[in-house]
Amino acid sequence: MRWYVAYSLSLRNLEEMMAERGFQVDHSSVHRWVIKLVPLFEKAFRKHKRPVGRSWRMDETYVKVGGQWKYLYRAVDKAGNTVDFLLRAHRDKAAACRYFEKAIDRNGTPKTVTMDKSGANLAALQAINTERETPIKVRQVKYLNNIVEQDHRAIKRRTRPMMGFKDFRCARIILSGIETMHMIRKGRMKNSGVTRTVADQFYSLVA
Structure with missing residues (x-):
């Protein structure tokens, strides 16, 4: 799921990548996981988001x-x-x-x-x-x-492989995941003085 919101990959790209690693996962399953779990990640991130300027x-x-x-x-x-x-x-x-x-x-x-x-x-x-x-x-x-x-370009670069969204609800959720990952990459997540990779910060949201 993190790969999908973090990189310029389609669902079918992820299906192929998982198959190469010995995991048979249908691209539609990845989509369902994203729609179900991204709101939880975004909600958790909001609690750790650094303040912004005025x-x-x-x-x-x-x-x-x-x-x-x-x-x-x-x-x-x-x-x-x-x-x-x-x-x-x-x-x-x-x-x-x-x-x-x-x-x-x-x-x-x-x-x-x-x-x-x-x-x-x-x-x-x-x-x-x-x-x-x-x-x-x-x-x-x-x-x-x-x-x-x-x-804007960082967000558009990520959405380009998707070739548009099918419905508004899915678009809203997926974009929130992309924006959350974008903010983590910018260092906008409080880390309590501990140095962690972007991936570790993302996974810590549901730890």
Whole structure:
């Protein structure tokens, strides 16, 4: 399961790799394991995730689900650390609001959010600011968002061999596993001063 969310491998690649090691595992079984276990890994990781900075770079990227483009909202702080992510069916104010609400609930309130010229994202943050005593500063400066746009590539590189997702639920779960593995690779998991490999950190989540 870790191989699937960590590397650019298809389910059939994994079936062949396991066969070479003497294990007969159908690719559909690997898919079922991923859908069942990834939410447990992500939930455990959230308890050990390091805090992020208060200057966020927010953007959305495209993911194909059931032959249609859906939208993965993401943000990193100015050091490139993943703040949070959320897959939504639509790219609009409501979707952006839901993303900001989730990210703030889990990571605290940022001082500044930098985004592109998206009117929907701006409207969402303005709506959130109307309910806040101290508003979040908004910057719409495209070049400052290069860091999150570059970070999208790591996620897209992993999803490319999948050639799109069949349904929204599976896409949401698998993407959460990919994002969790991506954060572990960035060193975003608290390790209590013990040096461990990325694989060991991942497996420790259910130890």
